[in-house]
Amino acid sequence: MKQSQLLIPTLREAPADAEAVSHKLMLRAGLIRQLASGVYTYLPFGFRVLKKVQEIVREEMDRAGAQELLMPAMQPAELWRESGRYDVYGPELIRLKDRHDREFALGPTHEEVITSLVAGEVNSYRQLPMTLYQIQTKYRDERRPRFGLLRGREFLMKDAYSFGRSWEELDETYRAMYEAYTRIFTRVGLNFRAVQADAGAIGGEGETHEFMALADIGEDTIVVSENGTYAANLEKAEMFWERPAVSNAEIPAMTRVHTPGAHTIEQLCEFFGCEASVFVKTILYRVDGQAVAVAVRGDREVNETKVLNALGGEIIELADGADVERLTGAAVGFAGPAGLNGAKLLIDREVQAMESAIAGANETDFHVENAKPGRDFEADLVGDYRNAAEGDLSPDGSGALKFYRGIEVGHVFKLGTKYSEKLGADYLDEEGRRRTAIMGCYGIGISRILSAVVEQHYDENGIVWPEEIAPAAVHIIPASAKDEAQMKLAVELYERFRAAGIEALLDDRDERAGVKFKDADLLGLPYRIVVGREAGEGRVEFKSRSASDKETMTADQAFERIVK
Ligand code: ATP
Ligand code: MG
Numbered sequence: 001m002k003q004s005q006l007l008i009p010t011l012r013e014a015p016a017d018a019e020a021v022s023h024k025l026m027l028r029a030g031l032i033r034q035l036a037s038g039v040y041t042y043l044p045f046g047f048r049v050l051k052k053v054q055e056i057v058r059e060e061m062d063r064a065g066a067q068e069l070l071m072p073a074m075q076p077a078e079l080w081r082e083s084g085r086y087d088v089y090g091p092e093l094i095r096l097k098d099r100h101d102r103e104f105a106l107g108p109t110h111e112e113v114i115t116s117l118v119a120g121e122v123n124s125y126r127q128l129p130m131t132l133y134q135i136q137t138k139y140r141d142e143r144r145p146r147f148g149l150l151r152g153r154e155f156l157m158k159d160a161y162s163f164g165r166s167w168e169e170l171d172e173t174y175r176a177m178y179e180a181y182t183r184i185f186t187r188v189g190l191n192f193r194a195v196q197a198d199a200g201a202i203g204g205e206g207e208t209h210e211f212m213a214l215a216d217i218g219e220d221t222i223v224v225s226e227n228g229t230y231a232a233n234l235e236k237a238e239m240f241w242e243r244p245a246v247s248n249a250e251i252p253a254m255t256r257v258h259t260p261g262a263h264t265i266e267q268l269c270e271f272f273g274c275e276a277s278v279f280v281k282t283i284l285y286r287v288d289g290q291a292v293a294v295a296v297r298g299d300r301e302v303n304e305t306k307v308l309n310a311l312g313g314e315i316i317e318l319a320d321g322a323d324v325e326r327l328t329g330a331a332v333g334f335a336g337p338a339g340l341n342g343a344k345l346l347i348d349r350e351v352q353a354m355e356s357a358i359a360g361a362n363e364t365d366f367h368v369e370n371a372k373p374g375r376d377f378e379a380d381l382v383g384d385y386r387n388a389a390e391g392d393l394s395p396d397g398s399g400a401l402k403f404y405r406g407i408e409v410g411h412v413f414k415l416g417t418k419y420s421e422k423l424g425a426d427y428l429d430e431e432g433r434r435r436t437a438i439m440g441c442y443g444i445g446i447s448r449i450l451s452a453v454v455e456q457h458y459d460e461n462g463i464v465w466p467e468e469i470a471p472a473a474v475h476i477i478p479a480s481a482k483d484e485a486q487m488k489l490a491v492e493l494y495e496r497f498r499a500a501g502i503e504a505l506l507d508d509r510d511e512r513a514g515v516k517f518k519d520a521d522l523l524g525l526p527y528r529i530v531v532g533r534e535a536g537e538g539r540v541e542f543k544s545r546s547a548s549d550k551e552t553m554t555a556d557q558a559f560e561r562i563v564k
Helices: 023-030 046-063 077-081 111-121 169-189 265-272 304-311 321-328 420-422 448-455 485-501 515-524 533-537 554-563
Strands: 031-034 039-041 073-075 094-097 103-106 130-139 153-162 192-196 209-214 222-226 231-233 255-258 280-287 289-297 317-319 343-348 356-360 367-371 381-383 401-416 426-428 432-436 438-445 474-478 504-506 528-531 539-544 552-555
Touching: 023 031, 023 448, 023 485, 039 046, 039 343, 046 169, 077 103, 077 111, 111 130, 111 153, 111 420, 153 169, 153 448, 169 401, 169 438, 169 448, 192 222, 192 401, 209 222, 209 448, 222 304, 255 401, 280 304, 280 321, 280 356, 289 304, 289 321, 289 381, 289 426, 304 317, 317 515, 356 438, 401 420, 401 448, 438 448, 474 485, 485 504, 485 528, 485 533, 485 554, 504 552, 515 528, 528 554, 533 539, 539 554, 552 554
Parallel strands: 192 231, 289 343, 343 381, 474 504, 474 528
Antiparallel strands: 031 039, 073 103, 094 103, 130 153, 153 438, 192 209, 209 401, 222 231, 222 401, 255 367, 280 289, 280 317, 356 367, 401 438, 426 432, 528 539, 539 552
């Protein structure tokens, strides 16, 4: 590849609206260009990386016994109605109509299509288990597309779906996929962790793990124990808990306290002169339309996923201001568990174990002191409804919990029969009985991987590609394209690499050496050979992108070094 002929439009400065390091670098290195918000073109060098990631994914999927196919992006709404998702999917689903007014959706995922396909084509237990996958463009009208390829509205995903005859068979496939994912993310050069996630209402009785690339820009919080044996995302994370010993102290009667202007926990701490942990914070929600109040300690955060799971609900949303006023009879900010009527009351187990608390009085500008659980308020449910916090002890006894930020690059999920039941994916077993296939689904954000890798591999001068997915292995740079000896040696080397099947990029542009070096740093190919003043003696300068020191050696030695 000769740089003079390639479309690699590098930029000195990143556009002002690019926030993430990876987004800036990928624009500056001429790998991607935005067409619309969350919609990108992969330029030749970006596309090379994308293809390498795809190849790794294909190799590992095929090795794990999955078969590749390709499904359409355009999906009839009818199919989505059959699964029951057409109406609940919400505005992320891009909907359109054809000339006959028939409704379609652009696939954000393919459970419906694959399940109906298998329903039609697979009939016998002999054909199972079967795992099918594709690498295909997905469409999701994300609320906040951002950070370049990290959260796109049109993006490339690998999605796999398994169909088996029993939960044991699903366990095996799940394990195989989990291992394939571990190899894939290792090979693309990511520092990642597999974390337990919540199966929630999306379906399935099953286990689910997310593969998280560690990066500060990540939108997910992951919770890992000191020795690393416990890892979960924040929605799922549990903590060790022991009920504190009960003292027999007499708690005085609950009293109202006038607290004008104090409604946040900080303001209350100041007003009462005590720690956040002596307060109870009461948050009002609507869960599938029903009013629900959740009380956690003042220094804790409600975990909405745990609340939803405790209630077996599907949709949880914060109650709006008017709702809060109606339920508490007070302005927003004064809700409390005592005397709250008309809402189901969920009390976090830590609150239930408090001897007394300061809480909202359900009266504007008032709080109550000495509110005692069981005496002054009664829970409908008691349980763990809070987020884990740093320093909590791991539920498996493996030390204190620490938080990290992560980018979700992959997701494996035991679906069970949610789709196969609705869409009729069944088969005849050995005895000729009709049985429902048991499914798993497994996604990888192919395009998101590019951003995640760059987020982990860069320095102040540009990208530092891991070898397996670099757009090319070696960058050959004649310091001056006008110097005959330099160009001759550079071209010779370039041809040798080509003959050896090693991808080389020759910077044959008539540019100043400084400009070429800057671009080379930005592009981040793993090895660089500069052909300069000593070209006449057959000597070049060799440098790897990740190291700072250069070595002078013969062209032969440089060639051998890279071949090795
Ligand atoms: P997120 O929580 O980031 O929105 P998700 O749970 O919606 O992800 P899945 O439906 O499990 O994601 O999709 C499988 C994989 O596709 C994800 O693990 C992620 O790597 C990738 N992915 C999801 N949404 C996007 C997006 N908008 N842009 C790029 N990649 C995405
Ligand atoms: Mg999403």
